[in-house]
Amino acid sequence: MADKPERDDVTGIETTGHVWDDDLKELNKPLPKWWVYVFYVTIIWSIGYWILFPAWPLISSHTEGLLGYSQRAEVRSEIQEARAAQSQFTEQIEAAELTEIRGNPELLRFAMAGGEAAFGDNCAPCHGSGGQGFKGYPNLNDDSWIWGGELEDIHQTIRYGIRSDHPDARVSQMPRFGIDGILNDEQINDAAEYVRSLGGLEHDEAAAERGAEIFAQQCAFCHGENGKGMQDLGAPNLTDAIWLYGSSKDDIVTSIQTGRGGVMPNFVGRLDDVTIKQLAVYVHALGGGQ
Ligand code: HEC
Ligand code: HEC
Structure with a gap:
């Protein structure tokens, strides 16, 4: 590194004083004109921007800018x-x-x-x-x-x-025939067989016949004599293929035993x-x- 700027022998241009590999020197050439002008333009642009738009932070607020623009106000109005x-x-x-x-x-x-x-x-x-x-x-x-x-x-x-x-609320509760001992297991079994027959499902004919009587006495009041249900009482149609709690024998027995009582x-x-x-x-x- 040289102490004082010196001139390059070949071009006659001043060097920056930086030297690499003993003889590789950097010429001190001005920045390209186009670059300098673009640089000035950006400075002028930013000054204009500071004046027109919110730009400088102050202690508790910021400069507002002549245009009074605010993103927050824009979002609010949208x-x-x-x-x-x-x-x-x-x-x-x-x-x-x-x-x-x-x-x-x-x-x-x-x-x-x-x-x-x-x-x-x-x-x-x-x-x-x-x-x-x-x-x-x-x-x-x-x-x-x-x-x-x-x-x-x-x-x-x-x-x-x-x-x-x-x-x-819509209320109506099917009795808990099993839990409350209104029907015994055999009666519940028969009633379930009858319910399956109503739904066109495989069933024990003799049990279903006995179940039909129980149904008429205990169930028809809510589910209708034909088992087609009653919307005023929220008692589902038992003759279609749509089952809220399932159509298997076990599911139906559980429905009769517990009365279900879904809550919405x-x-x-x-x-x-x-x-x-x-x-x-x-x-x-x-x-x-x-
Ligand atoms: C007081 C009215 C009432 C009586 C009596 C009643 N039920 Fe119900 N039953 C309902 C209601 C209400 C539901 C719907 C319960 C729910 O949505 O949680 C229901 C649901 C059922 C279901 C379930 C249906 C499904 O889609 O999964 C079966 C099976 C059923 N009852 C059979 C019977 C049988 C058999 C009897 C007679 C032994 C009977 N019910 C007596 C009101 C009654
Ligand atoms: C916590 C569970 C739960 C939520 C949440 C719920 N439901 Fe329900 N809904 C149920 C149950 C359980 C039933 C059936 C009740 C019964 O057994 O009769 C039901 C029944 C219904 C029915 C009656 C269906 C019929 O066949 O008559 C309608 C309609 C319904 N819900 C609409 C809605 C809508 C709309 C919402 C949301 C705003 C909603 N539910 C939220 C549990 C829920």
Whole structure:
């Protein structure tokens, strides 16, 4: 390394004083003009930017900029616009009858979207993400309804629940024929055989005949003389192929012994009215609405 800048012999240009491998020296050449001009332009640009837009931090705030721009304000106004666009629909849904919502394509589309989202959050854990249900949790896609499949029925079920704590809940409890000793094991067995015969399932003819009598005395009051069920009492149809708790002999015996008594929570008070209406419309449209 040389102490003082020296001139390069060949080009006559001053060197920077940096030397490599004893004789490799760096020439002190100016920056390319284009680069320097771009550099000046960026400086001027940034000064303009500082003046127009929020830029410099101050102790408790920042410079506002002449244009008064704020990302936060922009987001706020976008949210307000989206809310206003939605409130137009939510207000209409709040005021409309359920059948009116179903009859109005625009409202229906909005209600279906809201209902689908709310279903995923609130109902899917019990009824499955597509409403297909699980043992003890009814399928909401089919047209077999325990408590009724009209819009109003579904709406009421969602609002007040089934055997929930709500005073307006749907209640009705099948007796615990086995646990409470109303029927003995043999009678329960016979009744189960009869229930299987109602459902067109394999059964013991003699036992089913005895069971028919028990059914008429103990069960027809709720499930109907023909076993087709009664929606006012939430007593399922026992003649179709749809079983909430299963159709095997054991499942049916357990149903008769314990009375089951599935519980669905009430949603009034947990969800707002508009969301509950959207859910009713959505569930109704899943496939089985009446
Ligand atoms: C904690 C579990 C649970 C949750 C959460 C739940 N349900 Fe239910 N739901 C049930 C059970 C259990 C039944 C059947 C009750 C019975 O045995 O009659 C039922 C029944 C129903 C029925 C009546 C079906 C019929 O055939 O009449 C509808 C409609 C329904 N649920 C809709 C919903 C909707 C919509 C939601 C979400 C807002 C929801 N459920 C959330 C457990 C639940
Ligand atoms: C007080 C009314 C009532 C009476 C009486 C009654 N049930 Fe029920 N039964 C119901 C209700 C309500 C349910 C639905 C329980 C639930 O959803 O958890 C039900 C459910 C059942 C089920 C389950 C159906 C399925 O889809 O899995 C069977 C089986 C059944 N009852 C058979 C009988 C038999 C047999 C008798 C007579 C020995 C009887 N029930 C008497 C109300 C009644």
